[in-house]
Amino acid sequence: MLIFTLKRLGLAVLVTLTVSLLSFSLLFMSGDPASAIAGENANATDIEAIRVLYGFDRPFMVQYVDWLTGALAGDFGQSYYFKLPVSTLIADRLSTTMLLGVCGISFALVTAIPLGVLAAMRPNSLIDRGALFLSVMGQAMPSFWFGLVLIVIFSIQLGWLPPSGSSSWKHFIMPTIVLGYYAMPAIMRLTRAGMLEVLNADYIRTARAKGASETRVMFKHALRNAVVPVVSLAAVQMGFMLGGSIVVESIFALHGAGYLAWESISRNDLPTVQALILIFSCFYIVFTFLSDLANAWLDPRIRVG
């Protein structure tokens, strides 16, 4: 298990480094950062002054190494746009995103797994059909539209929930549902498929034959095996939610890290974008790493193999 862990860890660090180098170079190629910082009302002289002030006239590798050294020490530099330390800015925004991500994935898991299990227990029944309908809806409906529908119903018609902001738990209900609902279908279908496959396996018949209760068969024997791919998927979905909740954050005016990343790209706020890409990729890497460990724990064949 230790060797397995170390191997995975080493791989994770290498991936992170590659991502940082790639993102750094890609962003530089996307446009002139000095021009973006100067804003819409600046003229050529303003832009030239900014280019020198921020050191964009230095060679590319010098700028990259400079940045990486700082980043390793936790210093991501100053945001060109907000003129604030990037670390302060991201810490502030990330808390909202993480809260939203955890709520979203919990909502997705709590609804998807039971539904998936139920659907697998009674394939082609009304429950299965209903679950299929729900998942197709979730996959087909764009989240910006679903978000607006919820706002119209719960904020305007019923007046129960505030449409935007992040100052109380009530503000997180609709974003959680929208974000979670998007991740739900895949998890549910995977749970169902996994369960169906497992339920036909010989060892389930054996478990039933030796007189184990149906609950025990379902949860101890079947679900534990069926859930292995779901763990990997949930980890990826979680990474996606932390980095990709741009639409949801924008509609509900949550000002999280996803929205910050999106806006920072169009503002060519390089230090912020670099830091966010690094952090997001770290999330992906950490979640994949954790899901590998979880799977290895759930299924001994993985750590041995």
Add this chain to the structure above:
Amino acid sequence: MNPRLLMSSVALTLAMVGSSALADKASDTLNAAFTKELESVDSYFNSAREGVILQRSIWDGLLYLNQETGEYEGNLATSWQWVDDTTLEMKLREGVKFHNGEEFDADDVVYTVKFVANPENGVVVQRNVNWMKDAEKVDKYTVRITTNGPFPAALEFLAGPVSIYPNEYYAEAGPAGMALKPVGTGPYMVESVDPGKHFVLKKYEGYHGGPKGKATIGTVDIRTIPDVNTQLAEMFSGGLDFIWGVPADQAEKLAAMGRLNVVNESTMRIGYLELDAAGRSGADHPITKRAVRQALMHAIDRKAIVDNLLKGKSKVVHSACFPSQFGCEQDVTTYEYDPEKAKALLAEAGYPDGFSIDLYAYRDRGYAEAMLAYLAEVGITANLKYLQYSALRDLRHKGETSMSFQTWGSYSVNDASAITSQFFKHGKEDFARDDEVKAWLDVADTAVDPAVRKENYSKALKKIADEAYWVPLFSYNANYVFTKDAAYTPTPDEVVRFFHVRWN
């Protein structure tokens, strides 16, 4: 849940909804929304409309432009006169105190001018400040500001983007401190700043009684809500009282519903097609031919675009500036919509079957697409290249765009120097490169005599229209939507003055 409990909870909810619309007036708080995350509240370190709006509420300039009369009035200065072409002497208002209690006097003016005029301090929009050379204190309430050469638009800038900062506080806090805890002399003081997200303004009881007048609403609470639909939802559910920049189609529906005030006002922003007459993108490009550019003028039905897409107070413009601006000559060659004439001009130029061209744009995709359709009708195949503003500007600076759909708001400066001179004096964004036009503009920008200025702007603008260097398209407009509890008259400079918003 038993039916009685359900009923009462519904009733309670309804009661809460019903009262929320009144609660804001009752609590004397105007809830407003920004669409964009403002980078810094320090007005010298942002270039955003939102920044200007806060600036006018928090700080004061030396002068004030009365929007109704168009005259300059004293604000932090009470009188002013040009000592010579480059020296402006100003008497300052006495008894003014900054929000932190610091006394306002000549030292504050001198410090502010020296700070912002120094390029090393990195004021974002250099153009707002780089005309100032220095400032000196004559006595406690008299200062002299010197300019880099004659600069007739100085008063406009002193009434606009140049606001006076408290010298002691700014020396200590700097731009970073000012951004988080702004201190000025304006009608509103800042209670809190959550960078980019949330700003709370409180009425400044000690306001000096200048021309802006004392604020009447106690608190202005501004949140950044990027999605216009969400802003509207907040308006309906009582979470917001005041928004602006609402798209025309939605504003029409809102006005029809009658629950909210919807007011339309024009803005100083105009849209135009920038045509590469100088051949920077290729010397033998069709667009370098005058007849082709004139054909473009005739090809696009600008009135139809205004009537169907922009609506409101937007108008077709014919001159390369906003009509109210000083020097914006209106008596120029106009080109009516006439596709047949356009085709004839194209044939005359040697393109009877039209040609293919890229149309670059960075905003208002719908308008750009409408123009593509009009161009197609006369045989010009235009491909839309839609980019981010900064990316497009890079291309323009390199001279790679033959035709681009641009807009310019002149920083709300009511003077043609803020637009025509920006684009026709051989800078990187000049695709005409006309020496004669540049010479006229040079005279107009620096002459002190208004008649001389006017005459030279007129010559330049007439030639720009004759040569069809630009296709001036239309002026923009903005829709302001606010609760029936509030009253406000918007102005064409697109600056929301919270101190002029009142409860009914």
